[in-house]
Amino acid sequence: METILIAFLIFGVLVVFHEFGHFSVAKLVGIKVHEFSIGMGKPRIFKFKKGETEYSIRPLPIGGYVKMEGEDEASTDERSFNNKPLWARMLVIVAGPFMNFIFAILLFSMMFYMIGFPTNDTTIGDIIPNYPAQMAGIKAGDKILSIDGKEMNSWKQIVETIHSKKDQKINIKILRDGKEKSFSIKPLLNKETNQVMIGISPTIKKSFAKSISMGFDRMTFVIKSMLAFFMKPSMKDVVGPVGIIHIVGQAAKTNIYSVLWIVGFISVNLGIVNLLPIPALDGGRLVFLIIEGLRGKPLDPEKEGFIHLTGFVLLMSLMVFMIFKDVERFKLFQHIFDLF
Template sequence: MVKTILVFLLVFGIIVIVHEFGHFYFAKRAGILVREFSIGFGPKLFYHRKGETTYTVRLLPVGGYVRMAGYEEEADLRAGMPVSLFLNEENKVEKIDLQNKLQSVDSVPIEVTNFDLEEKLFIEGRIEGQIDAIQTYQVTRTALLVEKDGTTLQIAPKDRQFQSASLINRMLTNFAGPLNNFILAIIAFILLAFVQGGVPSEEALVGNVQEDTPAAAANIESGDKILSIDNTEIESFRQMITIVGEAPETQRTFTIEKADGTIIEETIMPESVDNGQGEQVGRIGVEVSFDRSFFSKIKFGFTESWSIVSQIFVILGSFLTGGFSIDKLGGPVAIFATSQNVAQAGILGIINFIGFLSVNLGIMNLLPIPALDGGKLLLNIIEGIRKKPISEEKEGILTLIGVGFLLILMLAVTWNDIQTFFLN
């Protein structure tokens, strides 16, 4: 169980960090203030501040986010709130502490009456112990804001907020997360090809032949190609393994093309072996042939990623043609359950799982659903057509609808996963 948890955290953590780093990099590149880079949701476990950004790790490892200034943010500061101000030598505010703790001798305690931390950069309030005395303080552009949970963030002047960036930069920032997932998948599958020593043949080409097996007894050699089994045409090595596995201890007629082009027939009886799940399957003792060229390994990163993309689109298309099915979706519970098998598969299984999940996350985030990256991109496109953005009120409503839809979907998927993997 511990190993499964570690694999789950490793795989999910890598995918989320890479996804959010895409948003982070392009936001920084566009001059948008990134206030927080978080892995996980919920209460923070710890944080570290570097430059303008606070990096946090939070309790629930089910995602992450990049908190960009002015981007779906709620006001941190409100009128009537007691705060502590820390002033610099010029008597300007350089830190606003929202925590309700013992006052520092270096701070000025006030009850906020008015403030503007975006344009005019000031805060005013009643000084503690002086009911009628309202004092106004100028705030520096790089002043810090200590939230109630202790997280320290930088204030966000208007020109550093998300909406102040150009439309193309906002679109790039929204698209960068899924883009990074596709790049990660390509790199993962390239790495997989190098680690496993090559790319498995798409045909039923024989690689190594194990000693003292039915294949060795039938003089099958490396480089041979299985054309058919009992007149069933074989198109891939996986298909051949499936057919052989279905009938242990049963004689099968193999049509084989030798390396020199000669075609022969051999009668082979697959031996019966345990598949590790208490079931007996057939095995003849051959391994798939690998293309070990450098180019094929690089190419594999792109072809395998595209293959998964194609499969996902087929599934999404089936929702339109054959009706929606929750069984075709999986959430964190399904990922965790699968992590157990991945952990047993070792480093190759982990790398493959990273690539597979990264493609899935990239595609899912590009769906045109409000609150997802695809929904935000759709709003960007509409803004480009209209030559003006949708009002904040309407965008907020759309986002709320999207969040509600995703929450309901996630709960349904999670419950279905629990039933599938733990209750059945």
């Protein structure tokens, strides 16, 4: 039950960011917005009205929407969606997925900032319990001066030197509280990584600028991975809403970094999927706007609305199919029975 609540909360946050993109740009270009809704279905759990816009929360946390004047129907209102310039409507449509990418960058950046970045300084940041360094008496904060008489000028040099000392005792000279101390240590061979270790790690430094840069890099990495998947799609790698809840639950059992990574990954996926040229999705609407630009006149709003409605029904059918596939794949019926 806790996993389901966490997943619903995450879906809600993702939807808020996505729909806020549409909403904010619609307001910016002067489109009349009737409703800003988080969730789908009826009845509305909560609602209030401010100005001309009604804000609501609906029971199904699988989406949300911004209801704009003239988006799916003909309207003579000068502030309707269809009466705005083509560039303004395109901006409104693209703003939703764009906010998903921005949100992913924020999450990845937060993850990197919390983890921090290892420095190349020779000061020990942490000691691994029950490893040779701790057993010999070395402590966090000690500055390594030399190994076997060779001066150490960087953490990279320390690592390379220790890795070269397989089955050999090493003499490490450190500086602690202004005093030099020497220790004789026999490194340990890590059988999993096949690396020689003594159980020390470098000093960690937090950098806001580097975290943002790494967050952007990670976001582009996920986008490239998604595009590569679309080149060679496989149903075994696709999960639906229930599968996502299961994955989020598994991440929540580990640490906050895993949760931030998963939510950022889902946010990028949501942004890319919404840009696919499928009716009812932002990409489908964008295609109709491009066709309008090429034709020099808009399509019939009623016909376009029907096409998007058909696309929505097909998407809901696909979602139901994926739910059953997820239940079968993750054996979730057994998990549900276990709750009771």
